[in-house]
Amino acid sequence: MKMEIKIMKNILAANQNKAEEIKKLLSQKKILMINLIGAPGAGKTTLLEQTILRLKDRFRMAVIEGDIATDIDARRLQPLGIPIVQINTDGACHLESTTILKAFDEFNLADLDLVFVENVGNLVCPAEFDIGEYAKIAISSVTEGEDKPLKYPLLFREAKALLLSKTDLMPYTDFDKTGFYKNVKNINAELPVFEISCKKNIGMELWINWLTQITARIKK
Amino acid sequence: MKMEIKIMKNILAANQNKAEEIKKLLSQKKILMINLIGAPGAGKTTLLEQTILRLKDRFRMAVIEGDIATDIDARRLQPLGIPIVQINTDGACHLESTTILKAFDEFNLADLDLVFVENVGNLVCPAEFDIGEYAKIAISSVTEGEDKPLKYPLLFREAKALLLSKTDLMPYTDFDKTGFYKNVKNINAELPVFEISCKKNIGMELWINWLTQITARIKK
Numbered sequence: 001m002k003m004e005i006k007i008m009k010n011i012l013a014a015n016q017n018k019a020e021e022i023k024k025l026l027s028q029k030k031i032l033m034i035n036l037i038g039a040p041g042a043g044k045t046t047l048l049e050q051t052i053l054r055l056k057d058r059f060r061m062a063v064i065e066g067d068i069a070t071d072i073d074a075r076r077l078q079p080l081g082i083p084i085v086q087i088n089t090d091g092a093c094h095l096e097s098t099t100i101l102k103a104f105d106e107f108n109l110a111d112l113d114l115v116f117v118e119n120v121g122n123l124v125c126p127a128e129f130d131i132g133e134y135a136k137i138a139i140s141s142v143t144e145g146e147d148k149p150l151k152y153p154l155l156f157r158e159a160k161a162l163l164l165s166k167t168d169l170m171p172y173t174d175f176d177k178t179g180f181y182k183n184v185k186n187i188n189a190e191l192p193v194f195e196i197s198c199k200k201n202i203g204m205e206l207w208i209n210w211l212t213q214i215t216a217r218i219k220k
Numbered sequence: 221m222k223m224e225i226k227i228m229k230n231i232l233a234a235n236q237n238k239a240e241e242i243k244k245l246l247s248q249k250k251i252l253m254i255n256l257i258g259a260p261g262a263g264k265t266t267l268l269e270q271t272i273l274r275l276k277d278r279f280r281m282a283v284i285e286g287d288i289a290t291d292i293d294a295r296r297l298q299p300l301g302i303p304i305v306q307i308n309t310d311g312a313c314h315l316e317s318t319t320i321l322k323a324f325d326e327f328n329l330a331d332l333d334l335v336f337v338e339n340v341g342n343l344v345c346p347a348e349f350d351i352g353e354y355a356k357i358a359i360s361s362v363t364e365g366e367d368k369p370l371k372y373p374l375l376f377r378e379a380k381a382l383l384l385s386k387t388d389l390m391p392y393t394d395f396d397k398t399g400f401y402k403n404v405k406n407i408n409a410e411l412p413v414f415e416i417s418c419k420k421n422i423g424m425e426l427w428i429n430w431l432t433q434i435t436a437r438i439k440k
Contacts, residue, residue, distance in 0.1 A: 041364025
């Protein structure tokens with residue numbers, strides 16, 4: 001099944017916070033919404049691709065793709081055959097709740113269990129905004145270095161899980177894993193960390209289990 | 221020589237654009253100011269370290285480090301023995317001209333040829349602000365993928381040079397170099413690109429030559 005991609009513009013309206021409305025709607029429909037946040041190139045789209053592939057027999061899913069420009073990411077996910085809305089922010093550095101609510105018009109919410117939002121590639125601004133998600137999920141690649149939790153503390157504080165991505169590149173970098181865990185603990189001692197390599201198919205089960213459990217709990 | 225690091229707070233004052241004042245000052249003092257912009261973990265600090273090492277017999281340099289939190293980067297550069305000001309933005313996603321002008325108070329401008337500003341790790345917001353720099357320099361690592369120029373067009377349009385960093389990791393990624401150059405050309409056909417690996421000491425001469433030439437031109 002090849003789905004058409006709907007492309008929308010971001011609506012920046014700081015005074016119109018629709019997060020509570022979204023939360024209520026998701027709660028009524030028993031849908032889990034994940035807000036995936038990471039730097040450009042951290043591996044957000046690959047993670048979504050590999051996650052959706054693993055969950056598609058179990059849950060009904062949809063994706064909201066946030067990018068400043070292009071529909072590259074939406075087109076990458078199109079072969080998965082699930083509903084996708086691509087939001088182009090035209091320069092804005094994050095997604096806002098008003099746009100998310102608008103994107104819902106493109107979905108049949110009664111047919112969904114799990115909505116993934118891939119935010120604009122940015123470790124800073126998206127962490128500041130409540131878009132009505134159940135959880136912000138942080139993704140940081142080993143090539144970014146072990147100091148990111150200290151240098152961009154808000155996201156690591158707000159996140160309900162952290163994916164350490166591209167672990168297959170670890171041998172070729174100076175990444176200090178002990179230091180990384182120390183830095184994570186310093187900012188958010190309770191944060192679960194999943195080490196993954198989507199490329200080499202390493203560590204995905206624990207993440208998938210975690211996500212399956214919380215989605216299934218919402219459905220009950 | 222070990223220099224003391226001065227830590228400052230960012231002053232966000234959108235209505236007080238000091239960029240023109242800074243440009244005038246730099247022009248009077250014949251100082252070249254570079255505004256280095258890239259995603260978290262693109263290799264900005266390592267590039268500065270390796271660049272300053274190579275130029276320290278030729279030019280008198282200083283660094284303004286921008287980070288949301290911590291003085292990790294300033295401390296990394298401290299052994300170079302040049303004046304460093306660390307700005308902590310406390311959450312703000314970019315540096316502004318008012319803060320840059322304030323940071324100048326910590327330098328003796330008469331003793332400088334070249335000032336490097338390492339902006340907050342962010343491919344989006346810093347590109348929007350004129351801080352009075354001579355040039356914005358973009359840095360993007362091969363691990364971020366070849367689509368970044370299309371997805372974050374403003375920086376690649378504004379930059380006077382682009383560093384493609386971490387080329388030593390190319391064999392371990394799916395980075396499409398032909399596609400990357402096509403994407404760069406699409407956004408900014410005139411943009412000079414330097415492929416570098418600071419870790420493996422590859423490709424640094426061309427970048428250093430380029431920087432030396434424009435700095436020497438300013439000094440004339």
